[in-house]
Amino acid sequence: MQPRRFERLIEFLLLAAAALSVFTTAGIILVLAVETIEFLREVSIVEFLTGTEWTPLFANRHFGVLPLVAGTLLVSGIAMLVALPMGLLAAVYLSEYAPDGVRRLVKPVLEVLAGVPTVVYGYFALMFVTPLLQRVFPQMSGFNALSPGIVMGIMILPLVSSLSEDAMRAVPSGLREGAYALGATRMQTALQVVVPAAFSGITAAFILAVSRAVGETMIVAIAAGQQPRLTANPFVPLETMTAYIVQVSLGDTPQGTLEYRTIFAVGMLLFLMTFGLNLVSTWLRERFREEYS
Amino acid sequence: MKHRADLAFRVVAMATLVVALVTLGALIIDVMADGAGRLSWQFLTSLASRRPEDAGIYHALAGSIWVIVLTGLFALPLGVASAVYLEEYGTASRLARFIEINISNLAAVPSIIYGLLGLGLFVRTMNMGRSVLAGACTLALLALPVVILSTREALRTVPKSIREASYALGATKWQTIWYQVLPMAFPGILTGLILSLSRAIGETAPLITIGALTYIPFAPDSVWSPFTVLPIQIFNWVSRPQAAFKENAAAGILVLMALLLAMNAAAVFLRDRFQQQGRS
Numbered sequence: 001m002q003p004r005r006f007e008r009l010i011e012f013l014l015l016a017a018a019a020l021s022v023f024t025t026a027g028i029i030l031v032l033a034v035e036t037i038e039f040l041r042e043v044s045i046v047e048f049l050t051g052t053e054w055t056p057l058f059a060n061r062h063f064g065v066l067p068l069v070a071g072t073l074l075v076s077g078i079a080m081l082v083a084l085p086m087g088l089l090a091a092v093y094l095s096e097y098a099p100d101g102v103r104r105l106v107k108p109v110l111e112v113l114a115g116v117p118t119v120v121y122g123y124f125a126l127m128f129v130t131p132l133l134q135r136v137f138p139q140m141s142g143f144n145a146l147s148p149g150i151v152m153g154i155m156i157l158p159l160v161s162s163l164s165e166d167a168m169r170a171v172p173s174g175l176r177e178g179a180y181a182l183g184a185t186r187m188q189t190a191l192q193v194v195v196p197a198a199f200s201g202i203t204a205a206f207i208l209a210v211s212r213a214v215g216e217t218m219i220v221a222i223a224a225g226q227q228p229r230l231t232a233n234p235f236v237p238l239e240t241m242t243a244y245i246v247q248v249s250l251g252d253t254p255q256g257t258l259e260y261r262t263i264f265a266v267g268m269l270l271f272l273m274t275f276g277l278n279l280v281s282t283w284l285r286e287r288f289r290e291e292y293s
Numbered sequence: 294m295k296h297r298a299d300l301a302f303r304v305v306a307m308a309t310l311v312v313a314l315v316t317l318g319a320l321i322i323d324v325m326a327d328g329a330g331r332l333s334w335q336f337l338t339s340l341a342s343r344r345p346e347d348a349g350i351y352h353a354l355a356g357s358i359w360v361i362v363l364t365g366l367f368a369l370p371l372g373v374a375s376a377v378y379l380e381e382y383g384t385a386s387r388l389a390r391f392i393e394i395n396i397s398n399l400a401a402v403p404s405i406i407y408g409l410l411g412l413g414l415f416v417r418t419m420n421m422g423r424s425v426l427a428g429a430c431t432l433a434l435l436a437l438p439v440v441i442l443s444t445r446e447a448l449r450t451v452p453k454s455i456r457e458a459s460y461a462l463g464a465t466k467w468q469t470i471w472y473q474v475l476p477m478a479f480p481g482i483l484t485g486l487i488l489s490l491s492r493a494i495g496e497t498a499p500l501i502t503i504g505a506l507t508y509i510p511f512a513p514d515s516v517w518s519p520f521t522v523l524p525i526q527i528f529n530w531v532s533r534p535q536a537a538f539k540e541n542a543a544a545g546i547l548v549l550m551a552l553l554l555a556m557n558a559a560a561v562f563l564r565d566r567f568q569q570q571g572r573s
Contacts, residue, residue, distance in 0.1 A: 003465060010467045011382055017374030018383070021396045021441075024434050028406060031413030086309040093306035106310055113317050115553070117495025119524040120324070120546050123531050127539060128323045154316050187299040208401060215403025217498035218524075222531055242405050242498065249408075249502045255417070263502075267409045271402070278401040282394065 032271055035264030042258055048265065054228040054239075056262045057248075067228035068266060071238040075149045075220055076213035078234060082153025083209055087160025088195075088202065094161065095168040096190040107162075114158035122222030125151040130223060143225030143237035152219050160209045167201025167288060168194050200291070204284035211277035215270060217242035241270050324550075328543025336544055340510050341526070345537035350545050353526035355512035356425070356505075357552070360522055361494050363429030364436060369486055371433070372440030373475070379441070380448045381470055400438035407435045408502025416503050423504040426516040431499050436489045443485025447478040484560045491556040495549065497524035523549045 040048070043063045051064015090110075094103055130147040134140050171194050179189040195202065225237025226247050239247070245263045253259045339349025375396075383389030411431030421427040451474050459469040475482075505521055508529070513520045521529075523545060530542035 007465055007467050011378075014374045014378035014382060015388075017371050018378040018389070018392050020371060021375065021392060021399055021437065024399060024410070024437075025395055027414055028402070028410045031410050032406075035413070086312065089306045089309045090313065093303070093310060097303055097306065106314075109314055109317065113313060115491070115495075115557075116317075116320070117497070117524055117549060117553070119495070119497045119527050119531075120320070120550070123527070123542055123546060124320045124323060126531065127327065127543075128319065154313065157313055185296060185299040187302040191302075211401055211403075215405065217403070217405045218528065221498075222528065242403070245405055245409070246498060246501055249412075249504060264409060264413075267406055271406050274401065274403055274406075275398065278398050281401075282397060 028271065032264055032268040035261050036268040039258065039261040039265040043265075052230050054244075056259050057251075057253075061258075063262065065241075065266065065269065067230045068239060068241045068244055069269070070230050070232075071145070071220075071224070071228065072214055072240040072242070072270075074145045074232060074234065074238065075152065075224060075240055076210060076216075078146060078149025079152035079156060079213045079216075080206075080210060082150055083156040083160050083213075084206055086153070087157045087205075087209070088164055090157065090161040091164035091168060091202075092190050092195065095165045096186060096194060110158040110161060113154070116155070118155070118216065118218040119222070121151050121155050122148070122219045125219055125223035137235060140235040141225075141237055143223065143227075144235050145224055145238055146234040148219045148223040149234065151223070152213055152216055155216075155219070156209050156212055159212060160205050163205035163208065164198070164202045167198040167205065170201065170288075171197045198288070200284045201288040204281045204288065207277050207281040207284070211274045211281070214277070215242065215274050217246060221246045241266050245270075324543050324546050327540060328545070328547045331540045331544035332547055336541075337548070340512075341508060341521075342510075345535060345541055348530075348538075348541055350523065350526060350548055352509055352512045353521050353523045353545070354548065354552075356509070356520035357494055357522040357524075359425050359513050359516075359518075359520065360428045360432060360500075361490055363425065363516065364432040364493055365486060365490050367429060367433035368436045368440050368489070369482075372437055372486070373444050373482060375437070376441045376444035376448060377470060377475075380445045381466070381474070396438045396441055400442070403498075404435055404496055405498040405502055407431055408499030410434070411499060411503040422517070423506065423519050424517045425513050425520045427503055428500050428505055428520060428522075429516075431503055432493045432496060435496065435499060436493045439489035439492065440486055443489065444478070444482045447481030447485060448474065450481060451477045480563050480566065484564045487556050487560040487563070491553050491560070494522075494552065494556070495524055497522075497528055500525060501528070523552070 048063055048065055050066065051062055052066050053062035053064045054067045055062045094106065098106070125148045129151055130140070130142060130144065133147055137146075140146065175193055175197055176189055179193045184192070220240045221243040224240060224243060226239050226243065227237045228239045228244070229236065231238060244266055248259065248263045336349050337354070338351050339347060340352050342348040375392075379389055379393060383392075408431065411427060411434075415421045415427040415430045416423060421430070455473050455477065456469055459473045464472070500522055505525055506519055509519060509521045527542050527545040527549065530538045530545060533539075
């Protein structure tokens with residue numbers, strides 16, 4: 001009797017540890033929701049979501065989050081322009097062309113690229129890429145969206161390529177052999193058979209990459225500036241949602257004030273955006289797994 | 294004609310990889326060129342200073358080590374327990390499936406959101422203040438999904454026959470896991486833990502958000518001390534206008550990268566030893 005009770009106790013403790021992840025999610029939602037609700041008591045949700053001026057730290061306060069959202073989308077968009085085509089091409093090459101030796105050499109390098117701390121990428125964007133770009137675009141300001149966007153794209157590239165490669169390798173080889181038997185070249189097979197067959201897996205990778213870019217913090221906090229601005233111009237300083245949270249955290253804004261609550265409201269919006277993207281990505285990957293099992 | 298297009302495509306695809314490699318090379322060379330001159334024993338052993346030429350990295354290095362060791366101490370038991378439950382106990386249950394989906398979603402939550410959680414939960418509600426302990430708790434939650442994932446992979450490498458032999462000798466499920474499965478999987482688990490900690494040590498945003506200070510003129514001496522870490526010190530130096538501080542930032546990056554390299558080397562070393570043991 002005694003050992004059996006002990007076994008039960010162990011199982012319960014293990015379950016409790018596993019359930020911690022559920023509590024973490026609940027904790028995130030709770031912490032963000034409590035402060036966001038407090039915030040929305042003083043600022044109407046319509047002003048927050050549709051206002052075009054974000055000046056919570058000035059005397060004349062406005063709480064329109066759109067400039068931060070626009071800044072986030074602009075930098076993420078630039079990052080995606082770099083990461084998606086390059087990541088997909090790299091994945092096609094690694095999965096369909098590369099000999100084993102090349103793959104063994106390239107994959108660790110891509111892992112290193114993914115493992116570099118983001119603060120290092122921020123330094124690289126500010127001190128190397130921005131001066132380089134300024135030679136091409138002399139009108140570009142020292143803080144801008146273009147340079148952190150490009151660097152972020154390079155940072156996310158390994159994520160896109162490794163997930164897309166996994167999806168393409170899961171495509172049954174019978175499909176490839178069928179295409180070759182019909183006289184297709186490697187490129188035709190890769191682009192017209194393998195990529196479409198792995199489409200939902202690749203899309204899942206792309207969406208996860210967008211979510212990653214939206215939540216990326218240090219590169220933009222260092223190289224994009226701290227000026228909320230509703231613009232599509234990649235040459236001027238702007239501020240993203242994440243960079244704003246960092247800016248307020250660094251300052252000495254007293255706890256419990258409205259300014260302080262803004263970071264939780266912005267955080268809530270950021271969480272909802274990334275969480276939605278992650279759910280779609282998970283769903284697509286599950287669907288892809290079902291297709292070939 | 295068809296084959297020429299094929300060749301062109303192949304060249305373009307290879308070129309993207311070359312661009313990625315060149316970027317990595319440029320990054321390393323740029324940081325080395327900027328920071329190597331500043332790297333010295335004095336830089337490693339001095340505290341923060343308002344004057345760039347006197348400033349050092351000692352306090353931040355000590356802070357990073359304090360935080361990361363504590364993070365490991367929290368993340369290892371929790372991560373292993375979760376993984377054992379998901380892998381050995383609740384494999385088919387609906388609850389386990391729900392927890393699994395939850396973990397994979399958590400793995401993709403931006404790290405700065407964990408910082409807001411840490412600020413609301415550990416710093417304020419649990420009254421830990423802006424201490425090493427609050428930082429380590431925050432990073433442990435951030436590292437958990439990765440630790441769980443790698444532990445599950447390590448558990449899967451233990452052959453089924455080991456478990457069956459143990460049951461045949463009359464061992465209970467937990468005895469089998471504790472005396473047979475975990476010891477065999479342990480090097481793999483440790484490798485995964487070190488790799489996830491090498492991720493956590495480069496994290497900046499969550500620790501800034503919980504309020505790790507950027508100017509701390511001393512190293513932490515207990516879990517309740519205020520602290521700063523390497524990436525925050527680097528960020529602080531990058532944000533200053535003087536060129537001399539940028540040099541310090543580059544030198545700080547070199548120290549951080551060396552630390553990362555050492556941790557990754559340790560992980561690879563463990564993995565290789567583990568594979569040799571498995572073969573014999």
